[in-house]
Structure formats: structure tokens, C-alpha cells
Amino acid sequence: MKAFGYTPALAQALSGLPEAQPDWQAARIVRVERNQYLLETASGPREGVWPAGRRHKLLDVPVIGDWVACSGAADTPDEPLRIEAVLDRQNTFIRSVLKGRRTQPQVLAANVDTVLIVTSPLDWDLERLERYVQAVQLSQAQPVILLNKTDEVRSSLERWTDAGLDAPVLPISAAAGQGLDALAEWLAPGRTAALIGSSGVGKSTLTNALLGQELSRAGDVSDLTGEGRHTTTWRTLYPLPLDGPGRGALLIDNPGLRDIAVWDEEGAAFWAIEELAADCRYSRCTHGREPGCAVQAAVARGELDAALVDLYREQQAVQEAPRRNPRDKRRR
Numbered sequence: 218m219k220a221f222g223y224t225p226a227l228a229q230a231l232s233g234l235p236e237a238q239p240d241w242q243a244a245r246i247v248r249v250e251r252n253q254y255l256l257e258t259a260s261g262p263r264e265g266v267w268p269a270g271r272r273h274k275l276l277d278v279p280v281i282g283d284w285v286a287c288s289g290a291a292d293t294p295d296e297p298l299r300i301e302a303v304l305d306r307q308n309t310f311i312r313s314v315l316k317g318r319r320t321q322p323q324v325l326a327a328n329v330d331t332v333l334i335v336t337s338p339l340d341w342d343l344e345r346l347e348r349y350v351q352a353v354q355l356s357q358a359q360p361v362i363l364l365n366k367t368d369e370v371r372s373s374l375e376r377w378t379d380a381g382l383d384a385p386v387l388p389i390s391a392a393a394g395q396g397l398d399a400l401a402e403w404l405a406p407g408r409t410a411a412l413i414g415s416s417g418v419g420k421s422t423l424t425n426a427l428l429g430q431e432l433s434r435a436g437d438v439s440d441l442t443g444e445g446r447h448t449t450t451w452r453t454l455y456p457l458p459l460d461g462p463g464r465g466a467l468l469i470d471n472p473g474l475r476d477i478a479v480w481d482e483e484g485a486a487f488w489a490i491e492e493l494a495a496d497c498r499y500s501r502c503t504h505g506r507e508p509g510c511a512v513q514a515a516v517a518r519g520e521l522d523a524a525l526v527d528l529y530r531e532q533q534a535v536q537e538a539p540r541r542n543p544r545d546k547r548r549r
């Protein structure tokens with residue numbers, strides 16, 4: 218599991234869960250399709266289930282890249298493991314989705330170290346790239362810009378590589394396999410990377426170049442689930458070959474995450490709010506006027522935009538409204 222990024226801190230997080238049982242084990246979610254999960258465990262891949270009907274917060278559903286605690290006897294390898302809890306996330310990538318007339322956050326991936334922002338000379342948009350670099354930094358991941366299709370460029374690349382972005386700009390050609398060795402600095406065994414970029418910039422071509430093989434995605438997924446080609450809801454975490462330019466890193470491929478248009482600073486900031494909320498005095502803090510609110514404290518310190526907090530609170534209110542009982546006692 219070390220190749221999948223397992224660390225002693227995760228073992229501690231698991232045993233530190235208040236409800237942890239001695240037979241629980243850690244696993245990483247390497248494929249998600251609707252409610253079906255494929256897990257990487259210490260003894261290899263296993264199917265996993267997230268029990269339906271469980272009460273949970275919207276952002277607590279296991280997603281691709283998550284580390285989870287699972288129960289299930291090791292001597293019944295054909296039975297899916299039961300996902301009991303999501304272990305503390307290093308970060309999450311969240312997008313806003315429209316539910317009715319409101320937007321609400323949806324987690325796309327967790328525990329991403331490096332975000333490869335793919336662009337090309339034709340796709341280049343400095344302001345948009347600046348926004349994404351900032352969003353990636355906010356989520357504590359490292360942004361790396363890949364300027365693809367440089368095999369088509371005859372002039373000097375300086376106007377792109379020296380554009381003043383707060384992230385490295387690596388000229389590559391995914392199609393010709395050029396420039397990929399420069400990624401070595403960010404890709405290593407146990408490190409997780411995700412690809413984002415507009416349609417047509419070459420993300421699939423790059424994924425194939427890093428994997429060293431052509432992926433037939435629909436076929437790949439139906440192998441696991443028996444579902445057909447119409448399926449488009451897969452999310453996968455691929456271990457890249459050690460001897461290739463991906464150097465044994467893990468690559469998350471998620472159609473939702475790829476679409477740069479739907480993924481924004483707002484999502485990254487929501488992650489920051491969730492993290493801060495763990496330190497609020499009340500476990501059901503709404504981050505309004507409660508004493509000891511860590512979120513409002515961050516606003517007061519100027520570390521968090523008050524408007525984003527308002528937006529977040531609005532979305533939480535909508536999401537929690539049906540279950541909130543006014544007589545519920547506040548828990549510490």
C-alpha cells in the first residue's frame with residue numbers, strides 16, 4: 218500500500234477513530250463508479266461498499282483518492298469490504314453543482330499532491346491560468362502547468378514559459394512523448410497527481426503517454442462492474458509505471474475534475490472552511506455568531522473571504538434544513 222501513498226500518519230488516523238475496531242483496515246479508493254468502490258488494501262485490490270442510507274454530511278461521502286477505514290473478514294475475500302469511515306483528508310477538490318435552484322458542493326477527489334494543469338499555445342489564457350494556480354495553492358496542492366502541443370510551435374517558447382505565473386510551465390508534447398521527463402520533480406511513488414484542462418488540450422494523450430499504453434476506458438470499467446460502454450461515471454486512480462516518466466506516481470482521472478470550467482476557487486475555499494470548522498467549539502457550528510467559531514476567527518484575521526463563508530453557509534443551510542431539529546442539543 219506504500220506505493221499508493223500509505224503513511225504512518227494514516228495508520229494513526231485509523232486507530233484514533235473513536236469507533237475503531239481492531240479488525241478495521243485502511244484502504245485507498247482507486248475506482249468509483251456510482252456507489253461501487255474498488256479499494257487498494259494491504260492484501261491487494263478489494264471491492265468496497267459504502268452502506269446505503271447511512272447518515273453523513275454531504276462532503277463525507279468517500280471519493281476517489283480517499284483513504285478509508287474498512288471492516289470485513291480477511292478470510293472472505295469475495296465479500297466486499299464495508300467502508301466505515303473516511304480518514305482525514307489532506308485536501309479535497311470540490312465543485313459546485315446545481316441542485317434545483319441552488320448550488321451545492323460536490324467533492325471530486327481527495328488527497329491530491331500535484332495538479333497538472335494542461336494547456337496549449339492555442340488554449341493559453343493567462344488570467345484563467347492564474348486563477349487555477351491560486352485555487353490549487355489554496356487547496357495545498359502543487360500546481361504545475363503543462364504547455365502541450367509544443368511540437369507545433371516554431372517560435373521561441375519564452376512568451377509562455379516566462380509569463381510570470383506562480384507555477385512552473387513545462388513545455389511538452391504528449392503526442393511525441395517530449396518533455397515528460399521534466400515531470401520527475403513532482404511525480405514519485407506514493408504521490409498523487411490529478412489532470413485538469415480544457416477539452417482538446419491533450420489530457421487523454423498525456424494520460425496514455427504516462428501510462429505507457431492506450432486505455433480503453435469503457436472496457437476498463439466494465440471489467441470491474443460488468444456495465445457497458447454508456448457508463449461515464451467512473452473515476453480512477455492509476456498507478457503509473459515506475460520506469461516511465463510518471464515514476465510510479467498515482468494519477469487520478471475524473472471526468473468532472475478534468476473539466477476546468479466547473480472547478481474553481483470557490484470549491485477550494487470550501488475545503489479550507491471545512492478544515493477550519495473542525496476546530497469550532499460546537500460540532501454543529503453554523504459559523505455565524507457562535508462563540509469559538511474557527512471559521513469566523515479566520516475571517517477576522519483576514520485569512521478567509523467573508524463572502525465565501527456566506528456562500529458556504531447558505532449552501533450548508535439548504536443541505537441540512539430537512540434534518541435539523543430545533544430541539545437538538547448542541548454537542549461539543
Ligand SMILES: Nc1nc2c(ncn2[C@@H]2O[C@H](COP(=O)(O)OP(=O)(O)OP(=O)(O)O)[C@@H](O)[C@H]2O)c(=O)[nH]1
Pocket residue numbers: 365366367368369389390391392393414415416417418419420421422423475
Ligand atoms: N500536435 C499535437 N497534438 C496533440 C498533442 N497531444 C494531443 N494532441 C491532439 O489533440 C487532440 C485532443 O487530444 P486529447 O488527448 O483527446 O485531448 P483531451 O484533453 O483529452 O480532450 P477531452 O477528452 O475533450 O477533454 C487529439 O487530436 C490529439 O491527437 C501534442 O502533443 N501535439
Ligand SMILES: [Zn+2]
Pocket residue numbers: 494497498502503504505507509510511512513
Ligand atoms: Zn464555526
